[in-house]
Amino acid sequence: MNAFPIDISSLGRERGVDFYEYLKLQLDKYALDIDYKIQNKLTRDLVIKFSEQSNIIEENNLLLAKYNDQLEKMVDEKINEIFELQMATIYALVKLSESRDGDTGAHIERTSGMCRLMAELLRKEKLYSHVIDDEYIENIYRASPLHDIGKVGIPDSILLKPGKLTEKEFEIMKSHVEIGYNTIKEVQQRFPQNKFLSMGMDIIKNHHEKWDGSGYPDGLKGYNIALAGRIMAIVDVYDALRSKRVYKGALTHKESCDIIRKGRGSHFDPFIADIFLENNKAIEELHNKFSD
DSSP: OOSSSSOGGGTTGGGTSOHHHHHHHHHHHHHHHHHHHHHHHHHHHHHHHHHHHHHHHHHHHHHHHHHHHHHHHHHHHHHHHHHHHHHHHHHHHHHHHHHHTTOOSOHHHHHHHHHHHHHHHHHTSTTTTTTOOHHHHHHHHHHGGGGGGGGGGSOHHHHTOSSOOOHHHHHHHHTHHHHHHHHHHHHHTTSTTOHHHHHHHHHHHHTTOOTTSOOSSSOOOGGGSOHHHHHHHHHHHHHHHHSOBTTBOOOOHHHHHHHHHHTBTTTBOHHHHHHHHHTHHHHHHHHHHTOO
């Protein structure tokens, strides 16, 4: 007796296929459905796992970035602390030199402020907009006090002489440029990438040069004189004219500006002199701010 109520061998015949082939097709279809379900589940599980890992990585990155920011801040603070200590040491040396020169006023504060102001004004001009940036302005402000640091090597008999210097004495006085330049150069050779020191060397070596080539120590002319030196030259002369020294009295702002106007194109860079004179009121206010 047939175990099946119907002849199973007849299944699929009406579709034109053999029973066993039909059965294989159904089983394959079932297996394929199972595979898809398994694959979908595996894919879903992998996506979930990937998302979880991505979140963990993102959280770790944020945490690491936070630690890096804190570490970077700590490093920056330490660098600034060291830099400020170095600047304090330099300012102390400059102040020592300044006190020997008989000037009881705040010469380095005034010249630093005026150099920064002049650099800011020149930055607005097309001629120097590509040269002067924030770093340049900061460096000229910090390095300008070095301009006469070499005077620590000049004897009091010459530095403090109330009368006119002899030719020989003036040659000794001029040597303060080389003394200061060589001192900073020796330090700069250990830190060749330090722009502050490079700026200081430019200022020291060039601020006694004159636009027409009649200055010292190298008789440089025109644009061969470093920009920082040309800025310092006009600022230093103005402050010297306004200050009382052992050998002269202080001039008024107007008298000082008149002398600078006369030196335009001979002593001073004519363009920088024009900017200085156009903004002479701001210069006067800044000078008076640090005056006794």
